[in-house]
Amino acid sequence: MKAPIELHALGQSLWLDNITRALLDSGTLQRYISAYCVTGLTSNPTIFDQAISGTADYDAAIRQKVSEGKSGEALFFELALEDLKRAAALLLPVHTATGGMDGWVSLEVSPLMADDAAATIAAAKRLHASADCANLFIKIPGTSAGLQAIEETIFAGVPVNVTLLFSREQYTAAADAYWRGIQRRIDAGRDPKVHSVASIFISRWDKAVMKTVAPELRNRLGVAIGKRTYKAYCDRLASPQSKKFADAGALTQRLLWASTGTKDPQIPPTFYIENLAAPNTINTIPEQTLQALAAHTESFTLMPEDGGDAEVVLGEFAKAGFDVETLATRLQVEGAGSFTTSWNDLLAVIAAKSALA
Numbered sequence: 001m002k003a004p005i006e007l008h009a010l011g012q013s014l015w016l017d018n019i020t021r022a023l024l025d026s027g028t029l030q031r032y033i034s035a036y037c038v039t040g041l042t043s044n045p046t047i048f049d050q051a052i053s054g055t056a057d058y059d060a061a062i063r064q065k066v067s068e069g070k071s072g073e074a075l076f077f078e079l080a081l082e083d084l085k086r087a088a089a090l091l092l093p094v095h096t097a098t099g100g101m102d103g104w105v106s107l108e109v110s111p112l113m114a115d116d117a118a119a120t121i122a123a124a125k126r127l128h129a130s131a132d133c134a135n136l137f138i139k140i141p142g143t144s145a146g147l148q149a150i151e152e153t154i155f156a157g158v159p160v161n162v163t164l165l166f167s168r169e170q171y172t173a174a175a176d177a178y179w180r181g182i183q184r185r186i187d188a189g190r191d192p193k194v195h196s197v198a199s200i201f202i203s204r205w206d207k208a209v210m211k212t213v214a215p216e217l218r219n220r221l222g223v224a225i226g227k228r229t230y231k232a233y234c235d236r237l238a239s240p241q242s243k244k245f246a247d248a249g250a251l252t253q254r255l256l257w258a259s260t261g262t263k264d265p266q267i268p269p270t271f272y273i274e275n276l277a278a279p280n281t282i283n284t285i286p287e288q289t290l291q292a293l294a295a296h297t298e299s300f301t302l303m304p305e306d307g308g309d310a311e312v313v314l315g316e317f318a319k320a321g322f323d324v325e326t327l328a329t330r331l332q333v334e335g336a337g338s339f340t341t342s343w344n345d346l347l348a349v350i351a352a353k354s355a356l357a
């Protein structure tokens with residue numbers, strides 16, 4: 001059995017962490033869906049920055065939109081939605097067959113709003129309405145302001161992909177925000193079925209400590225954080241409150257593994273895929289990792305619901321002087337900063353290409 005098919009059989013969804021116009025035009029995305037059981041797609045400002053700045057694939061569309069008087073963010077979101085709605089159409093059969101649990105694409109609000117809850121809420125509602133796409137998530141970062149926005153956006157009935165989560169505590173805060181939004185919908189007599197995923201970033205942990213960690217701890221931190229978070233996720237699913245929500249008709253906010261492309265050439269490209277196999281979760285992976293996974297021949301061992309050796313490993317990091325919570329906060333700030341840089345670069349590229357129109 002091919003590895004992607006095996007993971008699908010184990011109950012884990014595979015999503016592609018990439019979107020380009022060439023990926024759509026060439027039929028490659030359709031092939032990934034058919035051959036590799038890809039059942040969703042994620043995007044972020046960095047992905048779009050690379051897609052638009054690195055090719056001429058969008059130049060004609062930019063010229064057309066400039067001639068229509070469009071520019072800046074508005075022009076970008078039109079480009080992005082054109083791509084994402086095409087991908088969403090390809091994934092719609094999956095979305096329908098799974099009752100909306102799978103078959104999603106994701107669009108991120110401007111990262112410049114990471115600390116502005118009101119602006120994020122307004123942008124999420126506007127983008128969702130303008131897209132008019134049944135299987136589009138709006139991505140909102142799990143920052144302090146983002147948590148407020150998540151609750152309000154869920155209450156408004158907008159599907160949310162919570163991004164930039166790095167720890168169990170950050171995941172729990174985001175999951176609580178989702179529950180608050182759902183509870184408010186129940187109290188208001190609204191349909192409690194609003195889909196959401198919570199995205200935990202993994203490989204950035206190991207990259208952050210790569211130069212300072214002892215050899216025996218190298219590439220162990222990200223998986224340990226994943227195991228710790230997965231235990232919290234499983235505990236939440238088994239909780240009385242979760243049952244109460246389910247009885248009311250509400251859905252599960254699914255856990256999604258993000259940043260699962262390896263950063264260390266000393267480990268196999270499928271390292272995080274192998275270590276994060278778990279039912280009722282999603283793994284969104286870069287193209288290169290997906291292709292490596294397709295060639296993978298070994299069977300997978302499921303993650304332990306009790307966290308396995310996570311606390312032992314994290315204890316070793318604590319003894320070595322690493323403050324995981326402080327690092328989680330730093331990684332979230334750096335992640336938001338990285339997306340802001342990509343966003344500014346993206347808008348600069350669009351401005352430069354618009355000037356040539």
